[in-house]
Amino acid sequence: MKPLSCPVPISHYDQVLLAHGGGGKLTHQLIRDLFHPILDNEFLRQDHDGSEFPVNGNRLVMTTDSFVVKPIFFPGGNIGELAVNGTVNDLACCGARPLYLSVGLIIEEGLPMADLKTIMESMKKSADLAGVQIITGDTKVVDKGKGDQIFINTTGIGVIERPVHLNPKNVRPGDAILINGSIADHGICILSSREGLEFETTITSDTQCLNGLVEAILEVCPETRVIRDPTRGGLASTLNEIAESSQTCIELDEASLPVSEEVKGACELLGLDPLYVANEGKILVIVPEEKAEKVLDAMKKIPSGTGSCQIGKVKPTPASALVIKTSLGSSRIVDMISGEQLPRIC
Amino acid sequence: MKPLSCPVPISHYDQVLLAHGGGGKLTHQLIRDLFHPILDNEFLRQDHDGSEFPVNGNRLVMTTDSFVVKPIFFPGGNIGELAVNGTVNDLACCGARPLYLSVGLIIEEGLPMADLKTIMESMKKSADLAGVQIITGDTKVVDKGKGDQIFINTTGIGVIERPVHLNPKNVRPGDAILINGSIADHGICILSSREGLEFETTITSDTQCLNGLVEAILEVCPETRVIRDPTRGGLASTLNEIAESSQTCIELDEASLPVSEEVKGACELLGLDPLYVANEGKILVIVPEEKAEKVLDAMKKIPSGTGSCQIGKVKPTPASALVIKTSLGSSRIVDMISGEQLPRIC
Numbered sequence: 001m002k003p004l005s006c007p008v009p010i011s012h013y014d015q016v017l018l019a020h021g022g023g024g025k026l027t028h029q030l031i032r033d034l035f036h037p038i039l040d041n042e043f044l045r046q047d048h049d050g051s052e053f054p055v056n057g058n059r060l061v062m063t064t065d066s067f068v069v070k071p072i073f074f075p076g077g078n079i080g081e082l083a084v085n086g087t088v089n090d091l092a093c094c095g096a097r098p099l100y101l102s103v104g105l106i107i108e109e110g111l112p113m114a115d116l117k118t119i120m121e122s123m124k125k126s127a128d129l130a131g132v133q134i135i136t137g138d139t140k141v142v143d144k145g146k147g148d149q150i151f152i153n154t155t156g157i158g159v160i161e162r163p164v165h166l167n168p169k170n171v172r173p174g175d176a177i178l179i180n181g182s183i184a185d186h187g188i189c190i191l192s193s194r195e196g197l198e199f200e201t202t203i204t205s206d207t208q209c210l211n212g213l214v215e216a217i218l219e220v221c222p223e224t225r226v227i228r229d230p231t232r233g234g235l236a237s238t239l240n241e242i243a244e245s246s247q248t249c250i251e252l253d254e255a256s257l258p259v260s261e262e263v264k265g266a267c268e269l270l271g272l273d274p275l276y277v278a279n280e281g282k283i284l285v286i287v288p289e290e291k292a293e294k295v296l297d298a299m300k301k302i303p304s305g306t307g308s309c310q311i312g313k314v315k316p317t318p319a320s321a322l323v324i325k326t327s328l329g330s331s332r333i334v335d336m337i338s339g340e341q342l343p344r345i346c
Numbered sequence: 347m348k349p350l351s352c353p354v355p356i357s358h359y360d361q362v363l364l365a366h367g368g369g370g371k372l373t374h375q376l377i378r379d380l381f382h383p384i385l386d387n388e389f390l391r392q393d394h395d396g397s398e399f400p401v402n403g404n405r406l407v408m409t410t411d412s413f414v415v416k417p418i419f420f421p422g423g424n425i426g427e428l429a430v431n432g433t434v435n436d437l438a439c440c441g442a443r444p445l446y447l448s449v450g451l452i453i454e455e456g457l458p459m460a461d462l463k464t465i466m467e468s469m470k471k472s473a474d475l476a477g478v479q480i481i482t483g484d485t486k487v488v489d490k491g492k493g494d495q496i497f498i499n500t501t502g503i504g505v506i507e508r509p510v511h512l513n514p515k516n517v518r519p520g521d522a523i524l525i526n527g528s529i530a531d532h533g534i535c536i537l538s539s540r541e542g543l544e545f546e547t548t549i550t551s552d553t554q555c556l557n558g559l560v561e562a563i564l565e566v567c568p569e570t571r572v573i574r575d576p577t578r579g580g581l582a583s584t585l586n587e588i589a590e591s592s593q594t595c596i597e598l599d600e601a602s603l604p605v606s607e608e609v610k611g612a613c614e615l616l617g618l619d620p621l622y623v624a625n626e627g628k629i630l631v632i633v634p635e636e637k638a639e640k641v642l643d644a645m646k647k648i649p650s651g652t653g654s655c656q657i658g659k660v661k662p663t664p665a666s667a668l669v670i671k672t673s674l675g676s677s678r679i680v681d682m683i684s685g686e687q688l689p690r691i692c
Binding site for chain 1: 362497
C-alpha cells in the first residue's frame, strides 16, 4: 500500500487530537502507524469493517464500534438505534448474517432515566428489525463532567453462510460502483440539530439496518467485489480506501450522485462537500460491470434500496485515486480528508 | 428470585446516579427492572458474566466490559491490561477458552500519545499472556472535558470445549467455597493512588489473567458448580448473587479470609470492609465438598493460584443469604452493597 500522504509522521503528535477520531487520514495513520505495529496479527491485516475468524469450520465475523454522537437525540433517530444499525451494517458489509450484539454503556451521572429508557427501547426495536439479539451488556457510570450523557459500544457477531469474499483488493477496472440512495443525510442532520439550524424541511438521519439489502445483493451476485458503508469521512474516505487497496482509480460521475435538494442547500450554506459528510444508512457496492443491472434491480425491490443507482466505475489509472468527473466534463482528484469535517457524528 | 431489597423502585429515580454503576443493588435493579423487561430474551436470562450461544453445534460465549478506571495508570497495571484481563476472566468464568477480543477506544482529546502507546503495548502483552488475539477495533475521540483521558471497551469471544455447565443455580448445600488468594488488593490500590495515600509498602493491583487457572480447575473437576470473579462490589456482592440464584446460604469463615496486612491496615484506616472492595485477579470457585482438596491442589500448581484456600461452605439456611462466621464465633448477615464504595474502580 502506498504511504498515507500525511503531512507529518505519527511521532510528531504529542497528543491525541479530535481529528484522530474523524475517520480520515489521521485516523488511518493512528491505526496503521501506532496500533497495527503493536498489535500486529493476520486478522487486523484483513483491512475490513470487521474481522473474519474460523470456529470449527464456520466463518464468523466480529466487529466493534463505539458511538459518541452529539446530540444523542436527532431527527430520524437516536444514539441507541445508531449503535445497533451501525454494527449490524458493519457485519453485513463483511458478507455476514448478523446474529448477536453486546452493548456496553458508559453513562454520565445525571442522565435522565427517561432518556435511558427511550434509548434502550430504540435499541430493542432496531435489533428486532435487523433480526439480531442483544445477548450481553455492561453498564458503567462516570462522574458528572467526565462523560457526555451516554456513550454506547456495540460489538457484533455474525456468520458468513455464502461463498463470498468481499475485499477491496478484489476490485477490478471495469467494475460498476452502486449506492442505495442519497448521500450526506446523516451528517447534515446531526450538524443541523447540533447548531440549531433550521431549513425549510427537516433533514433526517438515514440510519437504518442494511443486512436485508446486502442479502439481496449477494443472492444475485455472490461475486460482488466489496460492500462498504461510508460513515465517518463520507464517500470520499471510503472510496479512497478502496482505490488504495485495489490500486485502481475510482471514477465518480458527479451528475449521477444522489444528493437531496435540502442537503445540497445546507452543504452550500455551510461550505461542506457532501462527499465528505457521514452516512449511516448507505452502502457502496462494487460489482462486475455485467452484473450491475441485475444487482440494481434486486436492490430496488428492498425498502432501503429503492433509491439505488450507479454512480461511477473503476478505471485502471490514475492508480489509488478517487477521481470525480464534473458535470462540466472536467475531472479532479478527491483526496481523503485529513481530520474531520464534523466531530462526533456517530 | 426474591425481589431486590432496594429502598425504592427504579421508577423513583429521575436520573442515573453514580451508584447505578457500582455493581451493587442499584446496578442490579437497573438491569433487572429497566434493561431486562425491554430487551428480554433467553440469553440475558442466563444470569452470567457472559452469554452462551450456539453456532452449528459449537458452544460459544460472548462477554463485554467497558473500563473507566481512574487513574488510568496505577501500581501493578494500567487500564489496558485491566481491559484485556477483565474480559478474558469473564470468558473463563463461563467455562470458555478465550479466543478473540475486540477493542473500542473512547479517547479524550489531549491524551498524551505516549500514554496511548503504553496502554496499547500493555494490551498486547496481556493478550499474549492470556493466549487471545485482538482482532478488531474502533477509535473515537471526544472533545476535551467530555471524557476522561481514555475509556476502553473490550468484548470477548470464547468457546466451551468441556462438558461443563457453570451456573450459580447448581450450587448445593455442602459445597466448598474456594478462592485463589488475598482479597481487596485492586480496590485499595486504586483508592490509594487516586487519593495519593501512602502506606509502608505499595499496594499493587492483582490484575492478571485467570484462564489458565480455570482450565486447571475444570480439568480435575468438570462438575464445578460455578466460578465467578468478584470485581465491582467485591466478594460480598458476588456471593450474595450466588446465594440468591441458588437459594442457599453462603457461609464464610472470617478467620480463613485471606487479606494482606497492608490491605487490612488500609481498610481500617479508610473505614472500608474488604468484603466489598473490588478484586481483578481473583476467582471464587464453588465445588462439591469431596472435590475441594483435589481442586485446591490443582489450583496451587498454577502461578495465579499459589494462595488458594477454602473460605467457607454452602448451607441450606438462611436461604439466599451471605453469612459470615466471625472469629469470635458469632454470625452476621452480609448484605449486598446498595451503591458503590469506590466509583470507577475498573
